[in-house]
Amino acid sequence: MAKHINEELQTITMSELEYLKIHGRTTANRTPVTLFWTGSAVELNVQGAELWVEVESAYDHLEPWISVVVNGVPVSRQMLTSGRGWLCIFRGMNPDAVKNVRIIKDVQAMSADPGCLLQFHAVRTDGVILPAEEKPYRIEFIGDSITSGEGAIGAKTEEDWVPMWFSALHNYTYMTAEALNAEYRVISQSGWGVLSSWDNNPQGNIPAYYEQVCGLLNGERNEQLGALEPHDFSTWQPDVVVVNLGSNDDGAFQSPAWTDPVTGQVYKQCLNEDGTYHEADLAKFEQAVQQFLTKLRKNNPQAHIVWAYGMLGASLLPAVYRAVDGYSKQTGDRLVSILQLPDTTEETMGARTHPGELSHRRAAEVLTAYIRKILK
Missing domain, CATH: 2.60.120.260 (Galactose-binding domain-like)
Incomplete structure (x- = not known):
């Protein structure tokens, strides 16, 4: 410098x-x-x-x-x-x-x-x-590696997990916000889910840290900087909250068990012998979705919540539908909906077998059209 x-x-x-x-x-x-x-x-x-x-x-x-x-x-x-x-x-x-x-x-x-x-x-x-221009809308995006833009830039052959292959701009979040002339924020972490991370670690879940400034960060300096402090939601209220989570929860069903090194407790989302989801474990995921929706509504009372999912497969979509439907019936909350995003293809794949810029663009187009109707 x-x-x-x-x-x-x-x-x-x-x-x-x-x-x-x-x-x-x-x-x-x-x-x-x-x-x-x-x-x-x-x-x-x-x-x-x-x-x-x-x-x-x-x-x-x-x-x-x-x-x-x-x-x-x-x-x-x-x-x-x-x-x-x-x-x-x-x-x-x-x-x-x-x-x-x-x-x-x-x-x-x-x-x-x-x-x-x-x-x-x-x-x-x-x-x-x-003074900078005030935008008419505000959108909050919550997600995993897809929302972090992992693999959105770089050649398809790239496999190294390095910051170079992350992009905030070749990213459906930026593209959607630009198209809607909206201010936006992102809460995301690679490998994390609603219930657990891809490897069954229950600490790798976004909802647990949602009410902090940036609570998933570690270390004394981050604590001193205020990352672990409660976030003041009154300072910025979104019109729309987009949740793009579920891909890593699906991954947990396909991955080996995770053992807590401190307690020795073993965690595993299991499949049945025929490859279908174990009912009790699927119910845990659905409960986690409902609890997160409750937390989102508490902190964003006026926002429309869109669960947007499917850029790396949509195996858990029926479970998401059941969870959202159950939440709506229990609470009477009608400002919650589900949107299936276009799956990533060989043509739209980016680095690290993640969605590339083309996949992000397709997702942004679908999401933009959907949110535009909500904002009207």
Whole structure:
């Protein structure tokens, strides 16, 4: 990251910026601004010729990546090395034109790396910062590796589990929000589900951490940053909540048992001898879906909840239907529905046998049309 910058530029800390827009769950602390989740961003409207940002990045083995979007168009993407320094976002541009800039966290919250960090300390510019436009709608996306954009970028042959193959932009979440002119947030984690992770670990479930800022992160620094604090839902209420979970719960039925190293307890979602789902285990999944819907409704009283599922097969779709139907009958909640998303094909496959950009685009088109009807 550059050390030498035009000294005539004005330096403004993030806490001093009157018109800074922050996307994604974070804490109230603005010195510096910490981004936790994928798709999180800092947004600025800059009237000037030049803009730099002071970024701090750290990691033990899973590095942060960012994408830069200027006037709605992605213009750069890069890995951040450890350290603190200045990044040039643009220079030599028309000083009178207003540039909308979003610097987006391209990778998910890394529960597997407590050292992973992305912070913004300050900006330098020769211009002025103006208010960013308020979007008419808000959407929250909740999911697993698909929603984290794992494999959405990169060749089909790529098999390494590295941050390079994650993308917040080649992603149905970004595409859907852009098409609907909506502000959005993402809560997602690769391998996790509603009841357990793909390997039957019951701690790998999104609902358990939904009410925290970013509770699935580990380590003392994340705790000090406020990741484990309760999230204040009153600060941002979505019009629509999209839940794309179930793929890893299905995986748990196909995977070996998981043994808790502390208690020695064994967890396993089982199949019958004929390959069908074991009824009692399927009931556990359905109960987890209903409990999560209850938690979502408590925290998002006005939102329409859409359970959107099927980008990597839809084996558990009948169970999701039963669970959602049961929840609606018990509660009288009519603002809940199910949408089957297009399955990923050989043609639309991306890296790491995950949905590629084409698959994300197809899902976004179906989801956009569906949400558009809801918002009307």
